[in-house]
Amino acid sequence: MARSVSLLPMALLALGAWMLSSLTQSGFVMNSATPRGSKVAMRGFKDDFYAWKETLSSEDQALLLKQAQNEFNKKFRASDEFKKSVSEDKIESFGxxxxxxxxxxxxxxxxxxxMKTPDYDALQKKANQVAYDFSLKRAVIEVDRxxxxxxxxxxDKMKLAEDKDEVAPNSAPLxxxxxxxxxxxxxxxxxxxxxxxxxAMEDASAPAEAAKIKKMLEGFKIPAAGxxxxxxxxxxxxxxxxxxAGGIAAQKEGKSDSELDEMWWKQAGELVAGYYKQREEVEKDVEGLKKFFRSQKDMPGKTKADIVKQIWKELPKHMDTPVAPxxxxxxxxxxxxxxxxxxxFKHSWGTAEKLYKSEAIDSFGNRYLLGVFENKADAEKAFDSWNKEYEQAGKDVKENxxxxxxxxxxxxxxxxDSVDRIRKALEEARR
Structure with a gap:
């Protein structure tokens, strides 16, 4: 028993001597993978160890160093020098x-x-922190039919003119x-x-639309100077x-002002006349198409077969060849x-001049078409009605x-109880 007691201080001193040797060797490099806390603890131990070392005499230091260096020398371990020890108070302070x-x-x-133990409730906490806005926004968009x-x-007119190698005036009314x-x-x-x-509109060479253009010009007056x-x-x-005008200016070389003016008024007159002629034709087509859709007649009790039969009955009057059965x-x-x-019946898409598209926009920017209506008020009502159902559905989902x-x-x-036991087992396994 006495041998065992005496070996413990010797082991502690040997451990300290080994640490001292490791810390003082010039070639010693601390492992970079050592945790930060261990580095701090090692530095603290180094300071404490050097402070304890200063309390030893030179003979004690030499003895401990020799014992540490010959720790695995069987012959030395059997000698009396290996069994020597420093005073008990030194051993106790080193302990x-x-x-x-x-x-x-x-x-x-x-x-x-x-730090490594997972937070089992992290997802639930994260979900509780985020509040999404699922409300809808209303959008009423005017559709200019x-x-x-x-x-x-x-x-269509421009394409037809292009097929004939002609240029149709662009009659955009903007x-x-x-x-x-x-x-x-x-x-x-x-x-x-x-x-x-x-x-220029009174000239004999003026286009057919000159009278209308002149009438428009007559209604305009130049204000007073200034x-x-x-x-x-x-x-x-x-x-x-x-x-x-730019094209005419590029041809002014060798031409008089009167010649340039004549070129300008001729080309400008044709351009203006062609523009308004094309624009008027397009407007007639627009009104004709609306008139066509508005001419629809209600036919209660009739089927599409009755309509086809009626058309087939009229076809022979307008064709030179027999009509197939x-x-x-x-x-x-x-x-x-x-x-x-x-x-x-008389669908507004074919008859209306303007319509209103009602849309719902969610918080992610997605747009949902609710319908197309003949006036803005109906479009707004459609959203209000739809949004009311949407909000109620959201409340139902939350309640569920x-x-x-x-x-x-x-x-x-x-x-x-089972959950607590599992958590406790996991925590103990990490100790």
Missing amino acids: KVLQKFFDNEREDYKKDVA DADRRWSFAT EEVYLFANEGENHTNNVKQLEAMKK EDFSVQLPRKLIDDLKAT LDEEMLVDLAKEPAVIEGE LKNWAKQQEAELAEEQ
Whole structure:
């Protein structure tokens, strides 16, 4: 027993001597993977160890170093020198140094384990922190059906002209406000140009639409000198006139002012006349299409088969060749469909000048079409009605989730003992 007691201080001193040797060797490099807490603890131990070392005599230091260096030398271990020891108070004070080091290491280990232990409720906490806005926003968008029709007819005319290697005027009706300076010489030029335009429309070579253009010009008056004025004009027409003026200016070499003026008024007159002619034709087509859809007649009790038979009855009056007989199977299928489908009689998409599209926009920017209506008030009502149902559905979902959560919590409460045991086992396994 005495041997065992004496070996413990010797082992502690040997451990201290080994640490001292490791810390003082020039080639020693601390492992970079050592945790930060261990580095701090090791530095603290180093300071405490050096402080304890200063209390030893030179003989004691030499003895401990020799014992540490010959720890695995069997011959030395059998000698009396190996069995020598420093005083009991030195051994006891060194034991306190080691105890402090091991206590610090234990605390650091506990902190590391606590940091690595997962938070089992992290997802639930995260979900509780985030509040999403699922409300909808209303959007009422005006749909200019006349503009759609104009674009369709104008595009068709331009394509037909292109097929014939001709150029159809672009009759886009978009207008912008143009400001004209009207001081001094500018006023004089404005008056002259207006009169020249009127006179050009009276010329025999003027286009057929000249009378209408002149009437429009007669209704316009140049303000008094010094008063600038603005005119709302078709942007496309003005752009074309500017391009024409630029082309004439490029040909001024060798031509007199009167010749250039004649070129300008001739080309500008043709350009203006062509623009308004095309624009008027497009407007007639637009009105004709609306008139066509508005001419629909209600035919209660009639089917599509009745309509086809009526058309086939009229066809021979307008054709030089015999009309093929109708397919009986087709007539049977058409007889199942009413002549006028419910809700499509004189449909507003074909008859209205403007319509209003009602949309709902969610918090993610997604848009949902609720319908197309003839007036803005109906479009707004459609959103209000739909949004009311949407909000109620959201409340129902929240209530269902709340009830589901309660049910899950109740089930977890019944198994809480098992959960606690598992958590405790996991925590103990990490110690």
